[in-house]
Amino acid sequence: MTDMILFGVFPYVAVALMVGVGIYRYCVDRYSWSSQSSQFLESRVLFWGSVPWHYAILIILLAHFLAFLVPSGWGVVLGNPLRLYILEVTGLALGISTLIAVTLLIFRRSLNARVSAVTSAVDWLVLAALLLQVATGVYIAFTLRWGSVWYLHTASPWLWSLLKLDPQVHYLAALPTVVKLHAFNAFFIVALFPFSRLVHVVSVPLTYLARPYQVVVWYRERRAG
């Protein structure tokens, strides 16, 4: 029953919150939509925290998504022991980078008086959830070897069942508690998304690559149209 609530119901609640509250906040309070960068207050430590954190977590998330979306293709990639080995080592290295980075960011936020002055309770909650997530992730990668393979037979079908609106929590039932924690916390972070600065994740400004440098806004054009 607990499993059903945590892995069959909560994910839907989390996604509903993310989409519902996210859209509401975007429409009603767009002014609050920001990365809330604190680099202006402290720049040096942020470099060693923020840069490895963002690049490493992006690659790790990409791997999680690919393995979930195309498990068969992922399985083919891992068919060769050498490739499996390289992938696992890379994943572990990136995981450790994120762990060190997020620890550094937590220390920075608590020890630097200026940065802690602009830190809210939700900021701490986000950092704690992220620390828990990367810590359990690295722990799983260390102790429950070849996660990139067993993910294909546990997490991937579970996520697919969620996507098909037919939650099959038995895929996770037999897994160790730490994996369950990792899975639950993932959706907890999803639920936190619309209430925190995490919203900046969906504001990736890729349009910048294509737009002309100068932006001129006319009301005259609006009138013609």
Added chain:
Amino acid sequence: MNIRAQVSSVFHLDKCIGCHTCSIACKNLWTDRKGAEYMWWNNVETKPGTGYPTKWEDQEQYKGGWEMQGDTLQLKVGGRGSTLGKIFHNPNLPTMDDYYEPFTFRYDDLTSAPAGKDQPTARPVSMVTGKPMKIEAGPNWDDDLSGSNIYAANDPGVVKLTEEEQRQLFAIEKMVFFHLPRICNHCLNAGCVASCPSGAIYKRGEDGIVLINQDKCRGWRMCVSACPYKKTYYGWTTGKSEKCILCYPRQEAGEAPACFHSCVGRIRYLGVLLYDADRIESVAKQDDKDLAAAQREIILNPFDPQVIADAKKSGVPEQVIKSAQKSPVYKFVKEWGIALPLHPEFRTLPMLFYVPPLLPVMSMDNQGKQKMADDFFTTLEQARLPMQYLAGLFAGGNEEEVKAVYRKLIAVRIQRRSVTVGDIPAEEATKACDIAQVSSEAVDAIYRMTTLTRIKERIVVPPMLREQAIEAGMDPEQHKQEMGFGSRRPPKRRW
């Protein structure tokens, strides 16, 4: 031809007394709130000096503005891809320490301290952390050359001078300074606009005012680096960048911007300029020394029938063209040619121009006594403030550009002295005008505009045509019925 109108300004530096009234007027209106304490959309610097934020002119450090890479114009912070790559940590972002940590004092302690042997004191506390702090910098920390061995000596413009020129600048009892008030330049080729990954910063087409859309800004803070004048500021509480809005709400109500209106020395002139937007890029690509002249070239004569016809074709309203004809900025910049842009070599085409200061330049001669006639141009060559320093500020290093302005300003002095004091023969005045290549009538006009004009002549706010902006979105009659509640939303049921 793509003619646009630009609200532009001229600051007459000879008239600036460095009182900071402009800064305070601006602060009281726009930045008097948490997270904005350190922002001075308008600030007044002492030159030579390192300014605010410290050494903002040093683009090797801050990477503001544009640079030529072969034949292409590129932001100094890097191309589009590299800008996005630096989004997680911007290596060229100034931090709070480059400005100053905002502070207040515990005034309460003065009255609430328990009785004791010592006088109670009001300790300084940080407005960021609330903790006691040692005040080590402020927005005008080097005011009037204070600490000049640290500040003025490290002015990025001063360190470029020869040792002889530097010695001359800092000679005991001959030290010299002037004030440089700065606001956003509302550039034609703005670095902040170009660098914003979100596309939140834009230039208003109708009047050229550069604004940051607060709903679109995501706090990527590239604009802070890319503006070479450091006139966009990161709001450390809101996570949004902010900048001078040239008091557009005041202008739309027909009033002068607050800093202009409050200026004690009446140094500030405002008016509309017509320019050819198709030529922005080609002007920005000129050599450093030609930039000031090229920028004058892009500004069009609002009396020329051809320009008027083209402007109308480009959609510039008749009223705005009329306003451009009354613009004092056009007179200073184009007609008389005595106002220059600040650091044109940043290639953003700033639309705020400065009449360079004459006083410290002239008072070199005869231990303070100004020699007006005869060899006044040799005076200029041996000016107390090195010409190279002024050329570095206002003309991309082109001394001729600055000297041409000074010859005219000196001609004005000589002609006025000849008229009012009478100890200089009229022929001297005519000679000075000839050398300066300025007519006697123009000299009179410069004198008049500099000294006698009232606010309506100094500050010609163009019709901002809000009615047209309203028409673009809704029926003006309906707008009239629904506005005025102090709310941005019409009072009607939405849900």
